[in-house]
Amino acid sequence: MLNKSIMDGDNPDLTEERMKGAFDTDKMAAVIYGSEKFAIRRREITESISRIPQLADSKPFSFMTREEKISESCRKLSVLSEHWNQLIDTNNEEEALHLYREVLGLEGHAFSLHETMFIPSLVAQANDEQQEKWLGRAKRREIIGCYAQTEMGHGTNLRALETTATYYPSTQEFILHTPTETALKWWPGALGKSSNYAVVVADLVIRDTHYGAHPFMVQLRDEKTHNPLPGITVGDIGPKMAFNGADNGFLGFNQYKLPRDHMLMRHSRVEENGTYTKPPHAKIGYSSMVKVRSRMAMDQGLFMVSALVIAVRYSAVRRQGFLDDKSREVKVLDYQTQQHRLFPSIARAYAFIFCGFETIQLYDQLLIDVKNGDTSGMSDLHALTSGLKSVVTHQTGEGIEQARMACGGHGYSMASYISEIYGVAIGGCTYEGENMVMLLQLARYLVKSVELVKTGKSKELGPMMNYLAEPDTQIDLTSGPEAYVKVFQHAARRQVWKATDKFHQLMESGQSRDIAWNNSAVELTRASRLHTRLYIMETFIRRVSSISDVSIKKVLIDLVNVHVNYEVLDIGTYALEHVSSTQLDSIRSQLYSSLDTLRPNAVSLIDSFQISDMQLRSVLGRRDGHVYTNLFEWAKASPLNQTHVLPSVNQYLKPMMDKAKL
Numbered sequence: 299m300l301n302k303s304i305m306d307g308d309n310p311d312l313t314e315e316r317m318k319g320a321f322d323t324d325k326m327a328a329v330i331y332g333s334e335k336f337a338i339r340r341r342e343i344t345e346s347i348s349r350i351p352q353l354a355d356s357k358p359f360s361f362m363t364r365e366e367k368i369s370e371s372c373r374k375l376s377v378l379s380e381h382w383n384q385l386i387d388t389n390n391e392e393e394a395l396h397l398y399r400e401v402l403g404l405e406g407h408a409f410s411l412h413e414t415m416f417i418p419s420l421v422a423q424a425n426d427e428q429q430e431k432w433l434g435r436a437k438r439r440e441i442i443g444c445y446a447q448t449e450m451g452h453g454t455n456l457r458a459l460e461t462t463a464t465y466y467p468s469t470q471e472f473i474l475h476t477p478t479e480t481a482l483k484w485w486p487g488a489l490g491k492s493s494n495y496a497v498v499v500a501d502l503v504i505r506d507t508h509y510g511a512h513p514f515m516v517q518l519r520d521e522k523t524h525n526p527l528p529g530i531t532v533g534d535i536g537p538k539m540a541f542n543g544a545d546n547g548f549l550g551f552n553q554y555k556l557p558r559d560h561m562l563m564r565h566s567r568v569e570e571n572g573t574y575t576k577p578p579h580a581k582i583g584y585s586s587m588v589k590v591r592s593r594m595a596m597d598q599g600l601f602m603v604s605a606l607v608i609a610v611r612y613s614a615v616r617r618q619g620f621l622d623d624k625s626r627e628v629k630v631l632d633y634q635t636q637q638h639r640l641f642p643s644i645a646r647a648y649a650f651i652f653c654g655f656e657t658i659q660l661y662d663q664l665l666i667d668v669k670n671g672d673t674s675g676m677s678d679l680h681a682l683t684s685g686l687k688s689v690v691t692h693q694t695g696e697g698i699e700q701a702r703m704a705c706g707g708h709g710y711s712m713a714s715y716i717s718e719i720y721g722v723a724i725g726g727c728t729y730e731g732e733n734m735v736m737l738l739q740l741a742r743y744l745v746k747s748v749e750l751v752k753t754g755k756s757k758e759l760g761p762m763m764n765y766l767a768e769p770d771t772q773i774d775l776t777s778g779p780e781a782y783v784k785v786f787q788h789a790a791r792r793q794v795w796k797a798t799d800k801f802h803q804l805m806e807s808g809q810s811r812d813i814a815w816n817n818s819a820v821e822l823t824r825a826s827r828l829h830t831r832l833y834i835m836e837t838f839i840r841r842v843s844s845i846s847d848v849s850i851k852k853v854l855i856d857l858v859n860v861h862v863n864y865e866v867l868d869i870g871t872y873a874l875e876h877v878s879s880t881q882l883d884s885i886r887s888q889l890y891s892s893l894d895t896l897r898p899n900a901v902s903l904i905d906s907f908q909i910s911d912m913q914l915r916s917v918l919g920r921r922d923g924h925v926y927t928n929l930f931e932w933a934k935a936s937p938l939n940q941t942h943v944l945p946s947v948n949q950y951l952k953p954m955m956d957k958a959k960l
């Protein structure tokens with residue numbers, strides 16, 4: 299049996315799909331998750347969790363209030379703490395993240411920021427003595443931490459953060475202070491109620507000189523009572539579009555004293571007498587953001603996959619309308635429009651995950667380089683991850699919304715859980731730098747690259763930038779996926795140069811640099827998107843070419859074909875400057891035939907992600923495919939259905955109707 303999800307008693311329509319799969323889903327999982335070893339570990343962890351009954355949801359998540367969600371995740375975390383060492387290798391970040399996803403889902407929990415930003419900040423920003431003091435405690439979860447940077451009045455513009463950390467040599471202390479309402483920290487995840495420590499980013503002030511944003515290790519709450527310490531105002535910012543299992547918080551300081559050695563001092567230092575040593579790179583303090591951005595292609599790919607698992611399985615079970623055979627309605631997955639709605643997103647999800655592996659490795663390497671004093675890779679990775687987080691979050695949002703619509707009415711029900719996945723995923727368009735702003739960060743790098751080419755310094759171009767110096771060439775679309783890469787290279791190159799020229803011309807016409815930049819910004823963001831999409835396509839093709847297993851490679855080539863045809867058509871207005879409309883017509887035909895080719899493997903392609911029902915939290919997308927029975931059972935569990943007559947009916951509706959009868 300090639301599809302390892304097949305089980306007796308499942309919906310026969312889904313079993314039929316799984317039987318059609320032409321490749322081994324365990325082998326595909328090994329490709330998706332980077333190694334056979336990790337794919338096996340994932341399954342083992344999932345299996346071990348299923349043997350701990352206290353880790354099961356106490357009731358369907360969609361029927362819980364916010365308070366119940368937070369309490370439920372804390373309950374499960376306390377159960378997990380009893381089993382931690384048996385379940386995972388605690389030093390393995392990927393195993394820990396898998397465990398969290400399985401047990402706690404995606405709506406956030408007390409440790410969300412502890413693992414993703416608090417510990418990484420200590421790893422990257424604390425010096426050896428500070429790590430000695432705090433890192434072990436954090437890793438053992440003796441303390442819970444978060445990352446408090448954004449303020450009510452400023453998130454994007456870090457240079458305008460208002461919270462101050464003023465150093466006094468006489469006491470060898472910093473005084474943390476929130477001078478205005480807008481300076482309140484606002485948004486940090488797990489700050490509101492859970493964390494007792496935070497890495498706080500504040501403007502360092504020494505003898506009236508402002509040195510800008512620096513990270514500080516700050517205790518917020520008493521370790522015994524969990525009450526806020528004197529001088530600290532902290533609480534929850536209220537319900538959000540999604541992520542309501544997380545207590546995003548606010549935080550204010552009233553002349554709060556902090557010992558000198560609580561400034562994280564791996565890269566910049568303040569001596570006892572107040573002498574300041576600047577870091578080897580001005581933006582090295584921003585590394586925690588780069589760390590999260592480097593994970594986002596992977597995380598977003600997995601969000602999109604969750605929605606696609608639901609939509610593809612459901613589409614294989616849902617029958618509506620007729621094609622050839624008028625005796626039985628067809629699976630909606632057989633409609634070309636349905637395939638066009640879902641399959642390009644499957645391709646993007648695979649591509650994002652492959653990119654994610656690359657950027658995670660690049661960050662890990664950068665961390666080693668920086669530790670050894672080499673900061674030269676920082677700009678390249680900042681540019682790459684800024685563009686990538688922006689493109690993947692936007693496209694993931696689009697893909698999830700298509701998946702929801704692909705499930706018709708049931709997609710709109712919380713039973714599908716897709717709206718929750720959507721809400722969580724599109725948070726990524728905003729957090730870790732609003733997408734437009736981050737596209738403009740990449741654009742700065744692209745403009746500088748064109749300037750290098752213009753001044754004859756092409757040899758100094760960073761990775762992935764050589765195409766900017768190359769001339770346009772004839773594109774032979776019959777030569778395979780590489781031809782589509784060429785189309786993207788042509789389109790990205792032209793747009794990057796065009797936007798740069800516009801920026802330069804506006805400056806030459808007398809506009810200041812900032813005004814000229816703003817007046818070129820839409821064109822610049824377009825350049826960044828094209829450049830990033832080129833990177834995604836190249837990475838996808840490169841990864842697939844490296845695969846040796848024949849059956850896996852074959853289906854992934856089918857997926858690449860869907861991807862390249864769809865992507866080129868999607869940038870049709872740019873592509874038309876490099877290929878003819880007749881060529882675009884032929885790409886369109888190839889896209890339709892590639893959808894057709896992929897169709898038999900669609901269910902196996904999404905099953906390969908091996909996302910458990912527990913993690914998926916979707917009634918519609920369950921592995922067994924018994925959609926209608928599961929849906930009815932779920933609706934019956936609604937709190938509204940626990941009585942025949944609601945108190946509000948007796949109190950308001952009945953008296954109103956009775957009155958109308960008089």
Ligand SMILES: CCCCCCC/C=C/C(=O)SCCNC(=O)CCNC(=O)[C@H](O)C(C)(C)COP(=O)(O)OP(=O)(O)OC[C@H]1O[C@@H](n2cnc3c(N)ncnc32)[C@H](O)[C@@H]1OP(=O)(O)O
Pocket residue numbers: 410414445447448453454455456457487581582584585587588590597676677680728729730731732735739742743
């Ligand atoms: C799975 C679910 C988990 C959910 C977790 C969600 C957790 C969310 C957490 C958060 O959101 S934390 C808060 C995140 N906040 C941000 O991302 C803020 C975004 N803003 C910025 O990063 C910066 O303000 C800015 C936009 C980069 C601008 O910074 P700044 O004003 O200091 O820069 P400039 O002086 O304009 O200089 C730009 C210059 O600096 C280079 N640069 C910027 N950042 C970096 C970096 N990280 N590494 C290397 N270089 C950097 C940039 O390339 C420019 O270079 P030049 O063009 O001048 O050479």
Ligand SMILES: Cc1cc2nc3c(=O)[nH]c(=O)nc-3n(C[C@H](O)[C@H](O)[C@H](O)COP(=O)(O)OP(=O)(O)OC[C@H]3O[C@@H](n4cnc5c(N)ncnc54)[C@H](O)[C@@H]3O)c2cc1C
Pocket residue numbers: 411445446447448451452453454455484485486487541546725728729730731732733734735738
């Ligand atoms: C779910 C979630 C979790 C979060 N978790 C954390 C956390 O753990 N810790 C933390 O510190 N923060 C956190 N944040 C805050 C987040 O990092 C910020 O909201 C984000 O960086 C955007 O900043 P902003 O809110 O100031 O947006 P703004 O910058 O005010 O954006 C508003 C608009 O202005 C535009 N804009 C702003 N500046 C420019 C510019 N220079 N050029 C062009 N356009 C511009 C933007 O594109 C956007 O359209 C979280 C946010 C969310 C939604």
